[in-house]
Amino acid sequence: MSKDRRSIVVTVDGQSSTGKSSLACALANRLGMNFLGSGSIYRLCAYFMLRGKDLEAIKELLTESLAFKSTQGDMSVWVQGEDLTAKINDAQVTKMASDIAKDVAVRTQLADLQKGFQSGLGLVAEGRDMGTVIFPRATLKLFLTADVAVRAKRRKVQLEQMGLSPDYDQLVMELKARDHQDETRAISPLVPAKDAVFVDTAAHWDENLEQMYQQVLMVLPKQVMPKEVVQIFDQVRQDSMRYAQLGNVSDYERWWKGCSEASSKKFQGEIIGASWLCPIYVRDFIPDPINAHLSILQNTSAVEQAMLSVFIATKPSYERLFYVAALCGQYAVLSNRLLALQDIVG
Ligand SMILES: Nc1ncnc2c1ncn2[C@@H]1O[C@H](COP(=O)(O)OP(=O)(O)O)[C@@H](O)[C@H]1O
Ligand SMILES: Nc1ccn([C@@H]2O[C@H](COP(=O)(O)OP(=O)(O)O)[C@@H](O)[C@H]2O)c(=O)n1
Known part of the structure; x- marks a missing residue:
């Protein structure tokens, strides 16, 4: 089946802290498209599960009131008007998110929720399986990479800005463990799509964003014209x-x-x-x-x-x-x- 010309989806997959959510959200803003932060959805699911909510109720809550906002290079996550960004980034929720992401029932429910974001002018979708499983016929699939030391340094700064106090060595260990868990799980493992375009995000943030934007410009006209x-x-x-x-x-x-x-x-x-x-x-x-x-x-x-x-x-x-x-x-x-x-x- 040929790709649907009218439906523009740009997927941004990659390992932890490569800049998926911040870059994808900024890209969506620049393109005037919707944004989907699937990582935050897994985090929110873990966060609400830790507070005793069941999967159905979580799905309903997120369908009704989840909102993403882009603020100067970072992305914040809101549910029912409350900014939950810091809360869903603590170590307990982070570990739990990766654990529940192995569960087939969780993935199935959240897949429905994620596909629902595809409306309007187009969608930029961030996560680990956006290009491989959720939107396999996406217009453009980007896969972000960066050395683990670079990623841990960034994550440390990001968490400190949220008022948390992470240890660098501990972060390196956690990143490696989570990458391993995400890459080796049986369902929807973190792997680049065959047709993915790789972007190394070791460069300056603006430069990465420009590079991703140029990739969109290269494929978009030909895809929809x-x-x-x-x-x-x-x-x-x-x-x-x-x-x-x-x-x-x-x-x-x-x-x-x-x-x-x-x-x-x-x-x-x-x-x-x-x-x-x-x-x-x-x-x-x-x-x-x-x-x-x-x-x-x-x-x-x-x-x-x-x-x-x-x-x-x-x-x-x-x-x-x-x-x-x-x-x-x-x-x-x-x-x-x-x-x-x-x-x-x-
Ligand atoms: N050149 C860069 N590319 C991507 N992210 C960067 C860059 N420089 C700093 N960052 C920061 O790294 C942090 C992690 O990015 P984030 O988008 O949360 O990654 P991911 O969603 O892949 O885990 C954010 O605070 C982001 O602003
Ligand atoms: N599409 C996705 C997005 C996240 N996840 C899981 O959710 C966890 C948190 O995702 P995230 O994108 O917020 O994590 P970081 O990349 O920011 O560290 C990951 O460790 C994955 O296990 C997933 O399985 N599939």
Whole structure:
């Protein structure tokens, strides 16, 4: 069965403390998509079980009132309006979460809850089995890695910020033990999906986020665009690179004019309003507005960013939107007239 073009899911799997939840939550915000923190769901389940609640009641409670919030590089978890982030990160809940995660009844109930997050514009789902078990047909599967020493150091800082006092050596031992337990369990073990893209998160947080965002930009348009738009897009991409190398803008404009007229005829009525959207977004992505026209030609990923932004901003049907976005992309790459853009933006 082919992947459903309309359903965008980005999965972020990986070992403990590689940055799954904080990076995936920030990525979801940047993309304007829903976020699912499956690790927190296992932690909450353990937390409420320790307080005597049964699985059904926990599932109901979380379905009704679970919320994730992203705050400056960290993610917080709220249930019934209460921030439970620190409480679900203490050592007892952490160990219990990994223990109950081996239980098939727990996994089945929580799988239903997790799949329910797939609505709206798209979903970024974080956890250990998001790409392998819960969303095997995801649009993009990222798998985060980092050395255990790096992870333990980060986890120590994170827990200290929550008011806890962890010991570094103890954390290294716990991380290794939990990784081993998660990797070797019989159901849904922590393994990279066959089609996963690896991201080493040893780098700076912003750099990791940018890298993940660029991965989305690379796959998303092709995943959801109709074939004929993919062809247009590829052509724009190739030609823009060629012309950027040659520095020959006028030939490029001539080509675009013909192409644009043909597209306008083909998608008549579909492109209303599109011509002004793209310049606004491209302007936001280009750090040096004076040389924006050159940057656009030299940096084709700006076109992809523009397309994605238009997609996020307008939210109509994917088909229609990507006709618009592809044409916006052409416009951005080819128009090459900063004054005209400013005139349009006003
Ligand atoms: N470069 C980085 N990449 C990912 N996380 C980082 C980075 N630098 C610091 N961190 C911090 O590491 C901690 C662990 O990240 P978290 O998202 O909770 O990991 P996980 O969900 O994989 O256990 C967080 O406090 C996060 O802000
Ligand atoms: N999709 C998931 C997410 C978490 N889990 C379990 O839940 C525990 C806590 O997950 P977490 O993502 O909050 O843990 P960290 O990676 O933050 O250390 C893990 O040790 C796993 O055993 C899982 O089995 N499947």
